[in-house]
Amino acid sequence: MMSKGLKEHIESLLGLKISSVMSVSGGDISQALKISTSADQFFCKYQAGEEGYAILKAEKVGLAALAGSGKIKTxxxxxxxxxxxxxxxxxxxxxxxxKGEKEMIAFGSQLAELHQVMAETYGWETENYIGSLLQKNTRMGGWPGFYTYCRLLPQLELAKRAGLLSEREVPLADRLESRLGEICSASKPSLVHGDLWGGNYLISEDGTPFLIDPSVSYSHPGMDLAMSKLFGGFSASFYEAYQEASRVSFPTPEEIEVYQLYYLLVHLNIFGVSYASSVRSIMKRYF
Known part of the structure; x- marks a missing residue:
């Protein structure tokens, strides 16, 4: 569960002896552990491999950005x-x-407030990660171009190289950008969590929403909403509270599907062919 060397390393960092270690959920691509000491409890995420430090450093930066907004807890x-x-x-x-209705209302309102933290361009200071995959964040002034070149194309190329999609199934960049210009609503670059499914937020015992495991960027706020709806969606009260607090229009059903394409491609590249039919369906419908 935890090597002797890792345990000693953490004890040295904390200045405390670890009394127990328990595996917890949250470890699709990493090991997630609950660590207990005589003083407190801690959450430890262990990432093996050469990219482990870079992945976790990006997560640390993302958590700091979300917390620094003052809009929602991490x-x-x-x-x-x-x-x-x-x-x-x-x-x-x-x-x-x-998660009760009261907490989901608070969460929806706070996410809308987070999305009101804006920048002049889409992107981020550096590349970061979504899951174990590199996420390109080149600063760009237009959303269709950013979504094409920094989100869809890198994932499409990965899938093509892995034989998960064929050459003829991957749309040309010009086609992607042109269609996105027709489908996507106007929006200023907003600070987003970037991977907002049901496993990446918590409601604390006192009812406070917390965001975890982010893939942050300044992006279209519809990206968070699209991901939230991909695997069943959050509660109706969450979306109602978001819309009430938001200063931008809620994405259309077409936008939601187009933004979900990115996350489905990520899942295709990490978890394999079970996501291929969903990817093909969206690409055939819109591109």
């Missing part, structure tokens, strides 16, 4: 460190509870 970062064969990120442990 767990406090305790430390980030390299190990012999990877890296670990140590966070405050948030005891969570079931």
């Amino acid at each position: 767990p406090e970062v305790i430390g980030l460190s390299k190990t012999e064969d990877g890296a670990f990120l140590l966070l405050e442990y948030i005891e969570s509870k079931s």
